[in-house]
Amino acid sequence: MADVPLLAVEDLVVEYMTPSGPVRAVDAVSFVLARGEVLGLVGESGSGKSTVAQALARILGPPAMITAGRVLFEGSDVLAMHEDDLRRFRWRKMSFVLQSAMNALCPVLTIGEQIIDVLVTHERTSARAARERAAHLLELVGIDPARLTSHPHELSGGMRQRVGIALALALDPPLIVMDEPTTALDVVVQHEVLSKIAELKEKLGLSVLFITHDMSIVSQFATRIGVLYAGRLVEMAPTRELFRAPRHPYTKGLLGSFVSLHGPRRRLAGIPGSPPDLRRLPAGCAFRARCAEATARCATEAPVLRGIGEDHSTACHLVSP
């Protein structure tokens, strides 16, 4: 068991069957997540981060479908599971904190009902024990347990997001997927929520798949970072390494687009052009059109993710190992 990674994703492909043709939102993505690790997944809007995350537990709604790949959780393939096994797997093994807190909580149920629901479904605990546990969970994330009887709309955004975290912790799952847990929040509140997560991570030793589009946030959490572009993983490296020596032109551009509060002012470079339309992906490298260094080979051959150093891999023809 020890040599089996907690999560191994192999060549995952997810497509949205839109009326105007399939959109390949995730294209042959592979990565491994070890126990106790925090893996960061970054990329701009529409690059497929959320799609990857939700495909892991197969909770993507229509018109999504998974058309290839394997998702091995502790060695067993989630994509091959039957409905019932899948239900037992969810939340017990892998829980979620979703992008927008307001929408992730059901507006007509109380906070308590939503937490207790999980406990009762998976652990068959008595209602009283479940209520106690729910109260404890709220306390853990710093919310007054009296709020169990509140409805989501009665809480502030930050509180809702923390309820989301409490919910994710309910069954002590080995893996928590956090999909942009703070994008909807103001910086001050974001800071509070993130520090709570940091604190819990230390305390509970969680394994986390952390998804964000904000490089500065992920830099403080993740042990390793994967960069997604147009549904493909273009670079993967330990956090330090990635910030110190980005290899893929997109990663470089991304890091160059960030303005800093301190230090010297330099002219922002940004990345010219805009992300490609996933329905009409050109042949070859998807980043080609925005890449200053693109060659003829980039136009014909799609680069694959290759190791280029210790624990560092990238998908670019320009980078030799």
Added chain:
Amino acid sequence: MRYLLRQLGLYILAAWASLTLNFIVPRLAPGDPASAMFARYKGQLQPEALAALREAFGFTGGPLHEQYAAYLVHLFRGDLGVSVAYFPAKVTDVLAMGLGWTALLTGSSVVVAFALGSLLGVIAAWRRGGAFDATLPPLLVFLGAFPYFWLAMMLLYGFGFTLDVLPLRHAYADTLAPSMSVSFVASVVEHLLLPATSIVLASVGGWMLSMRSSMIGVLAEDYVTMAHAKGLSPLRIMFHYAARNALLPNVTGFGMALGFVLGGSLLTEIVFSYPGQGYLLVQAVRSQDYPLMQGIFLTITMAVLAANFLVDVLYVWLDPRTRGR
């Protein structure tokens, strides 16, 4: 609470508007309502008898605003005047006979149609694209496109007349006296079956479709995705998380539709001689019984307004977000 108070204000205003409409329409219409009322005697009555009757009905002239004031005062005393067709019965007494039956027929069929339609809509949305979803909605739309009374006539002919398995008319068997006995209740249910079915058939499709589309919207919401992620059972997600939210927009539609369905059940009552307001209204119209007609229009309107208010209360109960407001 504020929300409910505001709605209540709206209904009170609507009630006043319909009271006033009720007063004005006959007076704007061509012809003199008082003489029209007595036209039903087809000239058998001597002019003296007519004049005397006029007085008995309180048709005194006077300026419009005085008439209006008198009209309102009478209404507040619960005095809707005397029916012409059922002279000298009071309009209120005539109304009292039909009100319960209309409430029973409309109420039960609306509730059944709403519940059934919503349930079917939930299932269709849950299994969208499946055989169920592909066949039932178009079928029900088609059924719903027939005039209510047409379906009623077909059911009456098929089950009542040709097959002879269900009663042709009335709200209970003529041989029974109203009571709370089992046989009476059974008879009421038996008589309710055909008219209610025709209303349900005609209106269930609309509910199903609106529920289906709001459900499809809700199923794409993050909290439903979250509920799936939580590993809850499909039934629990379907009803606890999705349907309850999808129901909300339909509940507001429910109040509106009530008035519409009531119109349909009015026609259905006529086909089945169901002793409710529907037939009374038509009878009143045909016999120029203005006091009765006005009384029926008012009671129907008030009932719809009251039902709407109940629906609002229900809405507030269903949607915690409105409670604070």
Added chain:
Amino acid sequence: MSEPDQTPPLLDVQQLGKLYRVGGWLRPKHLRALHDASFTLGHGEILALVGESGSGKSTIARLCVRLEAPTSGRILLDGRDVLHEERGHATLAYRRRVQMIFQDPFGSLNPARTIGQHLERPLLLHDKAKTRADLSARVHALLDTVGLVPAPEVAAKYPQELSGGQRQRVAIARALAVEPDLILADEPVSMLDVSIRADVLNLMLDLKEKRGISFLYITHDLASARYVADRMMVMYAGHIVEAGPSDALLEKPLHPYTNLLLSAVPELEGSFARGLPARSGAPALVDPPPGCPFAARCPDVTDICRRETPRPVSLDEGRVVRCHLYPEPSRTRSE
């Protein structure tokens, strides 16, 4: 706060206030979206306005561009009291000078019209083109200016055929069409991806330098404010709590709220473990209590903060702060 200049500033906003009526007919309540806001904006200057969501940033922009009328205060354009001179709606002359760019590039263009049509309207309305040929030449020139090439092709497209960054450039081109002196940019990049934000920010800088256009740049992102703006203002709950040159303000924040904001901004390879100098919480905007709106969260709160609303205090280096920690030396502005 401005020295007695010979030439008045381009825009001089004085004690601007805005109340929104919320709630029913019988017992209306008032939401104080903006309270006593004063600032100036010079020719060829970029002034950034930062603050959390709901702090009143857009309200300032909407009032300045005269989409709405303020409840109180004055707006001076080149020293002329425009609200007084043009009662009711703004005149075309005002529109010609003050333009606006909106936050949502998907909502600010009409899906039913082509890019060309979007740019033709202001040109026609403001008599910037005489003939058809002139008109299309001007449209193409505008598109060139914002870097949308080939212009004729872009002009024929509908907004939905462009990416977010391209659309935002169309919005800028539309604002430029009337050759304004001032553009109010309400979070022009917050809905764009990081990788394409730089383009729009750089375009603003270019326009300032090459054409001398002034910008009021509204954002909640302190870093981008620092990048483009010469001066910055920080808003909290409808109050401008602090203003000053960008670098100085970030280097040495004076107001406790500015301080809080700065320490909450995530930094590359920083740490969330460090605490914040104040609690979180939302200010009451509807029928707000007297005193400083930040009092409830302020670590340095004193009694006076709960009783009296502080006035803006001018300090050295063009800095202004609105906090009881900085006592008023004397009245800086006569009322």
Added chain:
Amino acid sequence: MARSADARTLRAGERAMQTPKIPRKAAAGLVILGVFFLMALVGPLVAPHDPMAFVDIPLQPPSRVHLLGTTGQGQDVWSQTIAGARSSLLVGFVAGLMMTTIGAIVGAVAGTFGGLVDDVLSLLTNVSLVIPALPLAVVLAAYLPAGTRALLVVLVTTGWAWNARVVRAQVLSLRNKDFVAAAIVTGESRLHIVFREILPNMTSVLASCFISATVYAIGAQVGLEFLGLGDMSLVTWGTNLYWASNDAALLTGAWWTLVPTGLSVALVGTALVLVSFSLDEITNPRLRAVSASARALAARGIRMGASTPVVRDHG
């Protein structure tokens, strides 16, 4: 970034708009409507008989001579059905148009002017919405002199409010769109904004308003005429049913006097509803995407279930 989700759905919506393909449902609806319109237009020319004329023995079942038999009075049912199509569709569509126009004007005025004007107009709208339509229509129709004009008045008075409400809501949401603010900032006049900026974005809403108004108008017209509250000397679908029931069609087993008209009403109603569904789907890309993917899955024999389907046969 919080808004990127909205942005994405918007983008998806626009994509859907770019591919104007008539959905199957709409096509079916349009074909049915086309047939009825043709019937209404040229029908009276090709109809075998004067619909009013008493041409044969009453209550003849369908035969080669009388395709749909004869009425209780010996008129030709087929000719009456065709003639009914003309007047019923005319009244239905004219009333639908009037209701949409009035609703659009009231809704647009309330939505754009706001303030007291809006308060008063929306109150009026809401009040007329909660007053039950058919009883009011019956009372109105009873007082007005029977005839087509009165029928239109009745239908429009009882049916405009729904459209006003829909249009107002739509105008309100469009009015808050930034492109309207942008137009104001550009210096556009209010009229230009209402008619050139807002209304062109509401065509699908107005179209579906028109459709539902027409469905209501046809149904209510048939209902009122069935009650004998129309002009009985005309041949319409409503009077056809009135006469059929008056001649005790069901008692004599003369289903052919009831069925063609009932079916016509239902077919026209269904066709209109189908068209409006398709409008819904065109404007609501989520509905369209869901049904498209359901079809794609069904083609592979997979039922849409609770979990993301895994389809390996492909790609």
Added chain:
Amino acid sequence: SGRRGAARRDPGGVLTVSTEQQASWVRNFNPLLAPGNIRWPTRAGIYEPLFIYDTMGGKVVPWLSSGFSWGPDKRTLHCTLRPGVTWSDGQPFTADDVVFTFEILQRHKALDLFGVWSFLDDVRATGPDALVFSLNKQYVPGLVYLGHQPIVPRHVWRDVPDPVTFTNERPVATGPFTEITVFQNQVYELGRNPRYWQPGKPALRGLRFPAYPGNDQATLALLHGEVDWAGNFVPDVERIFVARDPAHHHYWFPLVGGTVMLYPNAARAPLSDERVRKAISMSIDRALLVKVAMYGYTRAADATGLHDGYARFRSPEAAAAGDWISHDMERAGKLLDEAGYPRRADGLRASADGAPLTLDVHVVTGWSDWIRAAQIIAQGLRALGVTSAARAYDFSAFFEKLQKGAFDLSLGWSSDEPTPYHFYRDLMGTATLRPLGEPAARNWHRFGSEEADALLAAFEGAADEHEEMRLSHALERLFATRAPVIPLFPNPSWAAFNTRHFEGFPSAQDPYAKPSPYSAPECLLVLTRITPRGA
């Protein structure tokens, strides 16, 4: 037929009658009110009149009175009462009750439905079973109004504060059925009077009245065997009713329900001309009208306009004199040419000012047979070159226009009192003539003839039936020459019977009364005659 039909009640001597069409019943047994306001058979069944005029036999049947006799000056009427009659509470029936009843009418004009006090001076009891009516003029035709007045018991009604609004929920009466055994809103039943004055009668144990809101429902119930005696119109009766059970399903539609007329407004330009009226009459295809509008249940009217209730008064030569009753387009056209309404180039006839001659036909919304008839009439007029359409109005509007003379052509009904006196008085007399715009109780078409007035005056004092007959023939001839109105067809009296459980209904073979249940007071003759089968 099916399950329910088979499980049908055993009537147990209770006769089910369908006559009024009502959504639900309201309890009102006040016999002084107009028939439409009270439950049938209050005026004749619970209460009873002094005598009954038998339309079919053309004779008076004594009922509560045993005889009437006129004084020599024809201004007093002596009446003797039947001995041994008691009220249902056991009190004796006396002349005081009759006097009391007429006194109520005198006090409450709203109850004097036929205006008896317009010719009465006084009613006086001359003994316990004798009374005398004093008239203020000679008025023989008024007899029927006196004789048909239901009589109420003085000992009960003298305590009634307002007889106009009194609903009389528990009637005390002399009729065969006085007990209200069941009263619900969808059905009520009457039980027999234990003290009825005709020994052994009624043979029925009771009467039962389900509420049928419309013709459709009533017919449906009849076909289903739920009704024994029905007075509603049944379409295609042979096929849908009789054929279902020829042994027990019967009907009899004698033509005694008045005459349906086309009233031409004689106070308006073209119709004041006799020739135009006759031309219109000749343009009407009455055979088609009878077939289509009336299912062939009647026949075309003749030139006297009289229906079969006046059969014995009808003079064949008068009928033959009216040559304007047959369908003859050619002569109709000639008559119009003569009258000065020639065809224009476009085929339309021009009126005096050259505009197309337009004559619309007014009918009542929902009166389907009339609408059909109006359509056929309009069809005929159009063939004649006259622009014409059927215009349906709501009854009130229709009737208002009719009374005020705001019409050109309008369908309408006729009077059906025992003698043609009333019939012709209303069609040709000047008594009810009013100027246009003023409501006229009768004579809506505004045709008055002094010649007719003289004959009618003579009729009022007619010494005997011979005299009446002679006067009637003169009136008929006058009618046939002047064509004041255009008779269309006599109306049938509707009656259908189910003889599975009861027998003794009137029929063509045994025409002892008008067969419709709604024809009061003749229904009393039927109610006391029917017997349960096998009893």
